Structures are given as C-alpha cells and as structure tokens.
Amino acid sequence: MDISEQLNATNVTGEEVEPFLELTPALVQKRRSQARIIFDRFLRNRAAIGGAVFLILLFIFCWFGPLFWRIDPNVIDVTNVAAQQAPPSLTHPLGTDDVGRDTLARALAGGRVSLSVGLLSMLLAIIFGVGIGSFAGYYGGAVDNILMRFTDVILAVPLYLLLFVLSASFTDGTPKSVVILIAIFGWTYAARLVRGEFLSLKEREYILASRTIGAKNFRLMFRHMLPNAAGPIIVNATLLIGVNIILESVMSYFGFGIKPPDASWGYMISVGQGLFAVDPWLVLVPGFLIFATVLSFNLVGDGLRDALDPHMTER
Amino acid sequence: MGEYLLEIQDLKTYFKVRAGKVRAVDGVSFAIKPGEKLGVVGESGCGKSVTALSIMRLLPQPPGEIAGGSVLFEGQDLLDLPESAMRKIRGGKIGMIFQDPMTCLNPTMTVGNQIGEALRIHLKLSKNEAQKRAISLLEQVGIPAASERINSYPHQFSGGMRQRVVIAIALACNPKLLIADEPTTALDVTVQAQILDLINGVCSEFGTAVILITHDLGVVAGMTDRIVVMYAGKVVETATTDELFVNPRHPYTLGLLSSVPRVDEVRHSQLRTIEGAPPDLTNPPPGCPFMPRCAFARAICRTMPPLEVLPGQADHLKACWVDVTDPKEQAYAEKRRQTRIEKMLAATNGHAASSQAVAEEK
Numbered sequence: 001m002d003i004s005e006q007l008n009a010t011n012v013t014g015e016e017v018e019p020f021l022e023l024t025p026a027l028v029q030k031r032r033s034q035a036r037i038i039f040d041r042f043l044r045n046r047a048a049i050g051g052a053v054f055l056i057l058l059f060i061f062c063w064f065g066p067l068f069w070r071i072d073p074n075v076i077d078v079t080n081v082a083a084q085q086a087p088p089s090l091t092h093p094l095g096t097d098d099v100g101r102d103t104l105a106r107a108l109a110g111g112r113v114s115l116s117v118g119l120l121s122m123l124l125a126i127i128f129g130v131g132i133g134s135f136a137g138y139y140g141g142a143v144d145n146i147l148m149r150f151t152d153v154i155l156a157v158p159l160y161l162l163l164f165v166l167s168a169s170f171t172d173g174t175p176k177s178v179v180i181l182i183a184i185f186g187w188t189y190a191a192r193l194v195r196g197e198f199l200s201l202k203e204r205e206y207i208l209a210s211r212t213i214g215a216k217n218f219r220l221m222f223r224h225m226l227p228n229a230a231g232p233i234i235v236n237a238t239l240l241i242g243v244n245i246i247l248e249s250v251m252s253y254f255g256f257g258i259k260p261p262d263a264s265w266g267y268m269i270s271v272g273q274g275l276f277a278v279d280p281w282l283v284l285v286p287g288f289l290i291f292a293t294v295l296s297f298n299l300v301g302d303g304l305r306d307a308l309d310p311h312m313t314e315r
Numbered sequence: 316m317g318e319y320l321l322e323i324q325d326l327k328t329y330f331k332v333r334a335g336k337v338r339a340v341d342g343v344s345f346a347i348k349p350g351e352k353l354g355v356v357g358e359s360g361c362g363k364s365v366t367a368l369s370i371m372r373l374l375p376q377p378p379g380e381i382a383g384g385s386v387l388f389e390g391q392d393l394l395d396l397p398e399s400a401m402r403k404i405r406g407g408k409i410g411m412i413f414q415d416p417m418t419c420l421n422p423t424m425t426v427g428n429q430i431g432e433a434l435r436i437h438l439k440l441s442k443n444e445a446q447k448r449a450i451s452l453l454e455q456v457g458i459p460a461a462s463e464r465i466n467s468y469p470h471q472f473s474g475g476m477r478q479r480v481v482i483a484i485a486l487a488c489n490p491k492l493l494i495a496d497e498p499t500t501a502l503d504v505t506v507q508a509q510i511l512d513l514i515n516g517v518c519s520e521f522g523t524a525v526i527l528i529t530h531d532l533g534v535v536a537g538m539t540d541r542i543v544v545m546y547a548g549k550v551v552e553t554a555t556t557d558e559l560f561v562n563p564r565h566p567y568t569l570g571l572l573s574s575v576p577r578v579d580e581v582r583h584s585q586l587r588t589i590e591g592a593p594p595d596l597t598n599p600p601p602g603c604p605f606m607p608r609c610a611f612a613r614a615i616c617r618t619m620p621p622l623e624v625l626p627g628q629a630d631h632l633k634a635c636w637v638d639v640t641d642p643k644e645q646a647y648a649e650k651r652r653q654t655r656i657e658k659m660l661a662a663t664n665g666h667a668a669s670s671q672a673v674a675e676e677k
Contacts, residue, residue: 212371
C-alpha cells in the first residue's frame, strides 16, 4: 500500500496518467503460513474431513445434547411395562432398554464417558511417553537402555489380561481410575516413537549450533527437538484415542470398566447382548457409535499423517 | 602470556574407533590476540573442524576424546572448566558459525527467537528486550525489513540470508572470539564475498577476534592477519598472511598456493596439484605426515620436524627439514614431480591418450 501511495504522489503534476493499479486483495500475494499449508492439505483429504465432521458433531451432541434431551439416562421405569424394551418411538427415538431407560440419553451419556476417557488417557499416556522417550533418545547409552527395556517389559505383558486383573483390584469404576489404568499401558508406543525421533534429531546440525550458544539440555530437548517431532506425536496421539476408546469399551463390556448404572458404550452392549433377538437396537446403537468414532479418529489420524509429512508432494 | 586471547598448546584430540585411534588433532598449537583475524587452512580431514569443536568442548564423546594439551582462553584452561561454566563461555564469550546455513537453523523456530535465545540465556533479557535487540542485530547483518523478518521461519530465507542470521546469532552476545567453520563453503560464489565482508566488517566493529577455518586460500587471503596451515592434524606452517603468500616455506603450503588456478594462466595448461591423498590418521607412521606426497622428501623426514621459527623472522614458523627456497632443492623436487606424473599417466592409458590429444591441440 505504501508503494501505491508513493507512486500516486509522484504523479500529481497534473498530467493525465493511468491511475496506479490498486493493490486489491487479489493482487497481494500472501505467503501461506506453515499451519495454513498443513490445514489446506488436510482439507483435501475427503475421508479425514468426513471423520473430523463426524467427531465434531459427536462432541456437540454428547455435551450439548442433554441440554435439550432432558431425560435422565439412569431413570428406571419399572412401573410402565410398555416403556420397557420399547422400539423407537416419538418419546424414545432410539427405544428403551430392559428396565425402561432411554437409549438415546444413555448413548449421549456413554459418549461423554467414552470420549473423555479416550482423550484424557491419551493425554496422560502421551505426556508420559514423550517424557520417557525424550530422555531415552536424548541421553542414549545406559539411560536409553534402562528406559527402553522397561518399555519392552510393559509391551510384553498381555494387555487385556493385566487390565482385567488390575482393574479388579485397583480401580473403583470411576472414569478417572479407568483413565489412569489405560494410560499406564498406553504410553509405550509414544515413548518408542519419540525416542526414535530424538535419536535422529540430536545429530542434526542445528542442535549442535544451539549448543554453541550455550543452551542447556532441557532447552535443547523441549524447545528445539520436541517441536521437530510434533508431527509424528500428533498422529500417534490421534490414533491412540481410538485405541483407548476400544480399550475402555472392552473393559466396560466385561464389567471391569465404568461401574453401572453409569452409562458407557461397552456396558450398553453387554446389557443389550442377551436381548439381541428381541431388541437389536440395544446393541446396534452403541456398537455403531464405537465403530464410527474409532474409525473417525483413525481417518483423522491418517489425514494428519499425510498433512504433517513435509515430504508429501504438494497436490 | 596475557597478550593472547586464546592460546592452544599441544592440543591432541583422538577418536577411538574399532581399528584403533584416529589422531584427528595431534599436537596443535597456535594463539590469537584480541581482535586478531586468524585463518586456519588445510585440506578436508586435516583436523580443522575438530580443533574448533575441541575449543568449544562440543566433540561427540565418545568416540571423541581430548587426549592432551590445553586451551587457554583469557587465562583459564577451557579443558578444565566444569560443564556449567563452559556453557557460559559458549555463545557468551565464544560464538561459532557453521558451514551449512541450510541445516544449522531450527526449522520450527522463528529467526527472532533463535537470535534472542542466546540473549535470553546469557544476558537474561526479557522476551521483548531480546526481540528488540534481535531486530537491531538483523539490521546490522544487512537483512532488510528486519522488524518484519524477525517473525519469519528459516525456510523463508535464502542461503545467504540464512548465513547472515547465523552470524547474527553467533554475535548476539558480543563474544570476544568468533569461530567460523567454513562459513562460505555452502554458499554461492557471489554471496561468499558478501558474507566474508560482513564477518570482517561486523567483527572489526565489535573488536571480535575471528578464527576463520577454510580450505580456500582465496577466502583467507583478503581477510585474515595471520594464517595457520594444518596438515594431518598438525600445524605445518604459520605466518602473517602477507608473508605466507609471498614467502611460503613448507612444501605443503607451496603446493596449496601453486594449485590455485589463475585467470592469467595459459589455456589448456595442466593445473598443478598435490599428488596423492591425505594419509589415514588411524595409527599414522612416525615422521612428517606429508612425506609420502612431498617432492622434497628425504631420509631425515622419517622423524617429525619440530615447528620452528625461521631465522630472523619471529612471526614465521614452519615444520620442515628442507629449505624450499634453495634452488638446488627446487630443481631436484621439480624433477621428482615430473617423473611421478609420467608414471601416473603411464599407469592410466586412457588418461594418457586424452592428454596427448590435448598436447596435439596445442
């Protein structure tokens, strides 16, 4: 804009000149920021967008739906026989279960539990995994050996077996305890991934260069190296949410996770299972939700992987 | 010796590998006065960069190991300092520039933050103050629109611009000494001169001493006060820049100087080279390391000559038994060189034919 003003100013001699072309937004060539480039690349991936849209809708429904759908998910309606195992109707759009609880309300409540358990346990696991992995990768040698053998031990234990055993003794059926239990086993892949990234990053010349200005180990690890490993970590985190939701559902299905009467998708399936022949809705609704949610997280994860990969050719 | 800013004495840096010890730096000594500009010249693999990293104590350990010697900086031995004190020296008192500006800037940080980092570490400036100082530093290294460019990422700069940023980072805390390790090797020829001018100008302004490491004699010629010539981990000759170019006394320096192609040379004349390759530094044989490639070599070269002051010239040291200015020696060396080249040509028939063609054309 400065330039156009200057050039216009030089032409005030009165002669008729062609007016200087205004720098309209169409003419200003704007450099896309790195985040913008990644976002644009993500937008071009249809499957990932589908997954993202589904997840956004699911979040809105689960958290804001109950404001409008005011039926208590735990209210049992034993007096009215017609309200038990009811097929979808206007009062109960997805029907009711064997004790007359509204399936829609329970699905929303279960979604809140499953999603928050998935997200929180992912966060915990990633924080723990990134910590362990970065120390192992950065310091190498004995530190690396000890931490990675510890990781291997955790990976070698049959996951479901240990989850069931531990949940029987250590958890009290609240979402918080389930989050912690899942996180304890979820950090291993993140740790391995971050370790691998750090092993290669610490040999980069810019790390040597920041050593020459006197940067300390922690600064090197978390300000210089971690942002450079962000791409793989984000992808891993997204995929981990899906895995954690499945884990939570499996645990609840077998009665080791969220304690009844609180709703969770896995528990809803286990309740509806015996009644499948009579009322398939009781299994299909939570089953579809688990399937679609996990699939969506995986699609978004794949989309992010492609979008964040700097070696991807610009399409 | 309060006269010197940095004094390296008999520095020995070895790398332990499976085949034995690689003597990358083997008894190097040189010194630099405050504000002086010193060139360190030598072929690839002769220990220049390892010397620089040894001064900064940034060798990968293991396999690297400083086996002996001392690095006196402002009177204290850097090799004895604890790591925390060493960290204050790095960036605060000694800055360093690397060869390839494409790889030595962090791609995930803005250049402003990277310049500001040293300021925040050493001078404990706030984020705002660091940004302000970073802008003025960027202006000083000749980057236009510095206040906007401060928020750019390294990939938005060209190679020459990035090297300017790297220089700004190295000089941010106004260090006493700047170590520039091949600062122009990765750059365009036209940009090279600009960057050298910049280093020269900024360092003269700040009174910073410079150690300029390069394999390009042209680079050191215009800019340095004194030159150290290294070969196979040893200093073979050191003199003031003018003296070295006019009056080289070591056969290796002589070879380096005569192998620089000249614009006023006869066309199609053969370029003078130093035959052979630098020796393997794993368990090298005793004696002068240059002996196998040296046309002046003789029996006495089997023992390593000491680095001695030339008679009458206190500033000029060389490590060679032979007086290369003696016409008799020169004639003898020229003859040996010719026979060696003929032998080489005979060994490679195809090559011989092509050089004949060149000769006929003449």
